[in-house]
Amino acid sequence: MATQTSVIAWGSGEDGQLGIGSNEEREWVCIVKALEPYKVRSVVAGSRNSLAICDDGKLFTWGWNQRGTLGHPPETKTENVPSQVKALVNVNIVQAAIGGWHCLAVDDQGRTYAWGGNEYGQCGEEPERNDETGRLLRRDIMIPQRCAPKLVVRQVAAGGTHSVVLTREGHVWTWGQPWPPGDIKQISVPVRVQGLDKVRLIAVGAFHNLALKEDGTLWAWGNNEYGQLGTGDTQPRSQPILVQGLSGLNLVDIAAGGWHSTALTQDGEVYGWGRGEHGRLGFGDNDKSSKMVPQKVNLLTGEDIVQVSCGGTHSVAMTRDGRIFSFGRGDHGRLGRGRKATTGHPIEVPINIPPPTAIPSVKEGEDEGEGKWRAKLVGCGGRHTLAIVEWSST
Template sequence: MESNTIVLAWGAGEDGQLGVGNTEDRDTVCRIQIPEVEDVGQRVISVVAGSRNSLAISQEGQLFTWGWNQRGTLGTKTKTETDTESTPTPTQVKALAHVKIVQAAIGGWHCLAVDDQGRAYAWGGNEYGQCGEEAERKEDNSKVIRRDISIPQRCAPQLTVRQVAAGGTHSVVLTHNGHVWTWGQPWPPGDIKQISTPVRVQGLENVQLIAVGAFHNLALLEEGEVWAWGNNEYGQLGTGNTQPRSQPVPVQGLSDLIVVDIAAGGWHSTALTTDAEVYAWGRGEHGRLGFGDDKSSKMVPQKVNLLAGESIAQVSCGGTHSVALTTDGRLFSYGRGDHGRLGYGRKVTTGHPMEVRIDIESPKNTSENNGHWVAKLVACGGRHTLAIASSKSNEEIF
């Protein structure tokens, strides 16, 4: 990794998901080290935080995972090894070492990745077909329980994929022609049977980005419009009610805005506009929407005024918290605070965005930044958060 780029983590660590070599919680920012990347002068370009595990992608397209592994979610098993319960340090996924991974996602108990050729891969829990593998059958043709996939394998081979997204029990991919496909357990669960082969989501054209929560889905069209479908128990679809939708519908209240980014947490959603402003909707418990003392759920998007005055570049949504990244590289967290998941040194739940300080010492082989770092990317998980930061003195952020 280049000396002016570091990977950060904070929050719950009971499954080793922080990647710092132990299972302790951290309520302030700590640094993750990946020797296989750093020692060859490379850097990490992307991180993803899941429910109980994490992953990172290097600039060379190598994938590293750490955390909980009982369902094979780390993808590091070989044909001669057995699954381990957890791994608290980043480990390379050697089954994908021969390809260049460009993007990845973590769902409930499964993971997805896509390489630079548009080929998608899946591993982990597969009880609903979310890894794309059909159930094994006995000789009498009766179904048996789907097996977990401990070694990454190809999925959706008929599609040329540019983005993958993973939900609690389903998978979603965006293809290069702007179409969205999905498989696994849909929502509502009784609407469509579990499927292992991709089915195209009807009614969506020219999609440029997808985001998936536990059981709901968002799609950002090239024109800046946002559509949603799936579970809607807390209004996370932004339709003004709590009726679930099996087909995409437009999110209300954003028609006069141009949205440039979207994010989906477990049961809440956010949108970022061209004016660098944040809108949030869905479950408001614990203050995860960022509306201060108002922790009620919102059926339609509302502007997060507590971030007014800050130029926001990205928002990431976790299970019960959110983190906003500003264009000048600062981080603001809000929502549930136990296990230290907000990262500002106190395990206090709050709906008021609080700044996360990056007080990390410079690497021993460099002195140019004097420990002053600015964030470039943030990824919220169930109870922990990851980020990538760089030296302010050496690199313009946005």
Template sequence: MAPRPGATAVLAWGSGEDGQLGMGDSEEKDWAHAVAALEPYAVTAVVAGSRNSLAICKDGRLFTWGWNQRGTLGHPPETKTESSPGPVEALAGVRIVQAAIGGWHCLAVDDKGRAYAWGGNEYGQCGEEPERKEDGTKALRRDIPFPQRCAPKLKVRQVSGFGFLQCASSASSCRRNPFGGFDTRSKQISTPVRVQGLERVSVIAVGAFHNLALTEDGVLWAWGNNEYGQLGTGDTQPRSQPIRIEALSDVKLVDIAAGGWHSTALTEEGEVYAWGRGEHGRLGLGDDKSSHMVPLQVQLLAGEDIVQVSCGGTHSVALTRDGRMFSYGRGDHGRLGYGRKVTTGHPMEVPIDLPQPKNSTSPDGQWRAKLVACGGRHTLAIAEWTEANY
């Protein structure tokens, strides 16, 4: 019998200097702690950024917290940081279903496929057309403090961002087309540009300066910067157009993730592949220095039946089907959740030591993670209490 749905909790650990853990203070946490302010809400998704965080509720409400100096929270710009989650009032009239955080900006998609953006915009990352000045020249607004529509001509199904790049996957008839093309010769692109050559994209992922796209037939494509081999092409040459990752052509991929100069892919058998920058052990391959220009299977996770991997700036977390989390990479500021400052390329289980929910009827139940999200120096997760005998 499948587990009966129980109480849920949003977990956070790692650096809290900008309030990004949502604990009401700026302290770092070496262990997973529940975000008490979100307990009254049915949170279905969380996203961790460089210095801020967000949560999406079942009813479509969006909560944000952390660093707000560039308007990244979508809250009134008077506050520089906010250490407790607060609703984005400008989106109160819409039902948000998916969201992403970039370097200093955020993106969101509602249930009608409309996209919104806010925060830093100096590179055009919010998709706004440049404003015309009195002298006739055009310039971008530096900051957009409240959410506004972007890509109005597209019906968007997924957005992804990490640094100052982002992609949006649109749904048109039976095709899913990625936008947000990367050109190594361009300084900035302020409005969405079709990425040529990609059709039926199922998942997109954006790293520090590179992009990944997984098509419905399980083929992986990559483009962008490549100084650490994060494209998986076997070299360090940047690509301005998507290139197929041939090293993974023999496996069926179901998910991808991109972080700080490293990438991961997940197969339908629950196997994890990693490549790119290996410093601090973020690839999970057992060392803490070596970079790899082609995907390698993370043998230390073999047999764990992984269902999701999230990549942060310098660390990664893998989630198993039975709700356990394994983290690896840079460990200062508590970002690995082990309770001690350790940097390791050996994945280790993150303990979930939370009190039993008050309405639980079984003391033998347990907390199981359902989703994980790595940020720059912190990690978020959603856990569910599962009663024993169910």
């Protein structure tokens, strides 16, 4: 049966990251009309830009482009309408990620591509230096190019200034500047993360990393100033360490925001840890402190969550029946519920957009009946959120 899907967006639009043809913010969900002709299967919201992947492997980008983050030389500083990345038209992109100001993508053959800022080698190319001062020179990669050519990759993830990939063998490799500038020397050649094998999923925040292994254990490394590694302290780790408090849980998904982390169990329960300011962990308005170890988000108990996405200062959770809950910082419309104040209490986001003009599953002359939009995937960015919704007849 044919279905009707749409991409929706809300939050800050100052860099065109909503893709709605203007740089205005939206406090309620709105349709990204430029993507209506396409069957979009995945969306990614970055700090100031966005991307969408179609069923046929087409990749669209929009938003901030001063560093070439949209995959083509910037004619303007921002672009508020999605456009296809022409350099990748001959490959079938299956997954992509947005970092601080660079992007990664992987095709159906396991080949990886990178573009955007590269001053720390995060695009896989050796950054240039000033011969006299030794300082790094800014060299942006305007057109997507191959990176990590020796690896066959199944997932890419991008941090503030570093890149991480998961190979089909279950190994994790990384390059770029993994910690804030000055802490660790950057590398432009992929280095395997030691101590990790049989990994099935990775997630990367600004400067911290998560890896979920096939045996259900969760490992973390990187910066830890807010407890985002879940180790019970705030000590950074250069090598993976086991995340505490999750033993015996059947984890199926993980997510990392700027400075916080989440894990999802098969039973639809959410665990959060790391920076708690603005209520981004979802523990309630009166509990905004950072958490050093994972704690269950009791306010989502019983909602049967199937996906959680972490942004800069807010988070969203999606239920099995297609509802969206948001929590965290509320300005710029981040929470999708009008001019709502910052809150740590998850509240449902109304998907109030018009029904599709034509419902493919309804034959001519039949009653279209009533229906509703149900979310299929959500993606949190720095100050905006994207989602794919599907029309479901009731």
